[in-house]
Amino acid sequence: MEKDVEFVKEIASKEKNFPQWYVDVVRKAELADYTTIKGCMVIRPYGYGLWENMQAGLDRRIKETGHKNAYFPLFIPESLLKKEAEHVEGFAPEVAWVTHGGSQKLEERLAIRPTSEAVICSLYSKWIKSWRDLPILINQWVNIVRWEKVTRLFLRTTEFLWQEGHTVHKSEQEAEEETLKILNQVYRDYIEKDLAIPVIIGRKTEKEKFAGALHTYTLEALMSDGKMLQAGTSHNLGQNFAKAFNIKYLDEDQQEKYVWQTSWGTTTRLVGALVMLHGDERGLKLPPKVAPVQVIIVPIMFDKTKKEVLEKAESIRAILKKNFRVEIDTRDGYTPGWKFNEWEMRGVPLRLEIGPKDMAQGQVMLARRDTGEKTAVKEEKLVEIVKELLDNIQENLFTRAKKFLEENIRETSDYNEFKKIIEKKRGLIKTYWCGSKDCEDKIKEETKASIRCIPFEQEEASGKCIYCGKEPSTLVYFARAY
């Protein structure tokens, strides 16, 4: 550990000062930076490259499940936003309003979208006439503005990027199936396979659900400081919006009926999750599937052999380029050691070193970011080995994270022990809850822990509520959350 700290002078210790470590890593790795606008960050090329790779993996899955992308306006007239009562109430405190066009005061204020249900529903009501128009499966990749009081890079910013899916169905069952399909086949698959982040899935309590939804499903990820982060949500909106926006269709049986809807989203917050879950004392550790640079070539340049080594490095890059995202660091004036640390801090999964010694033996050195392990590889085997190593790193990150998650799920039925765990160890607590908002609120008040989700797998034996002791109670996960 001491050795690690020595290598990374620019970032705070993860163990000693996690919040500072997080900010340092995000900024020094050049993922993002602060701007002069309060709560708004700039996503720098390296961070945006990461986001683009993340988008690609999720967008593919969204399309594979039959959805299409579209674009709806940034502005939402106040009257539209107000149509669904619970929805407005939920979002009103954090809406940014446009009141003027040029110097002219607007007749009606325009909200900058805090989410797009309202504007999309207003159009769905125009587009949907017949059962033949259904289902509608639309997604959009856009920016969102929510006037949060406290912001943190990626985790909570005034403006952020996300995708939001909005679907319309004939029946309650079909909407429910869609909500769960997104949760499992799209989000869970993406987050676990591409981002190597294991998740706990389940339903949100009434208190925690989306404003205006019938119910909300969630994917929750455990960060390495023991706090949970909501990684994505999928809402079954029921007919709340259909009724508020008058979205009806004429069914096969010639009856006019309200539609059933869903909406679901994931955000740039997931970038923060990657940093917080996989990172270590040396900085970022990116999963190969989304890393902007998968292999960084560091040529070892001595005066006499510089030319040959650079040529060799260039030819290796040309070969690897066909299958991998690869870059070469030819900067003068930085020692190899400096570059090693730099690229490790930026989370590149594999480093390839090539110098005169290697050239003489027809080999290169490969160093893994996740384990630090260094091996010599013959040139003929390079492509094969790089592929193998990248797959292995991806898997290893997930396995480690999964183990960490499992080790930090603790069961208790004793409230005092519950408090101790939350205070000292954090992580998740698996326990029972009677279903009353009162108990939920009290626990939050006394321990800062909230119910992250009600898992789908309910064990047969029912337990007593951790707070009031009432039976029967539901199995839930509690944790402190971001």
Place this chain on the structure above:
RNA sequence: CGGGGUGUAGCGCAGUUUGGCAGCGCACCUGCUUUGGGAGCAGGGGGUCGGAGGUUCAAAUCCUCUCGCCCCGACCA
């Protein structure tokens, strides 16, 4: 929006108590020597000391007002 803290070069800070040439480390630029786990030497550039007003021969330093940021609460993806 309540309680606390803090603003001095891109970053991290000293200087403020007791007013007297605006400094240090890192980063940056130039040159030479270097380069297999954060190189060395020499030279150089960069500041309306968060902002406004006041006291004074003289203000980073004292006074008044104001703004930003951070932490803890309340709110949240």
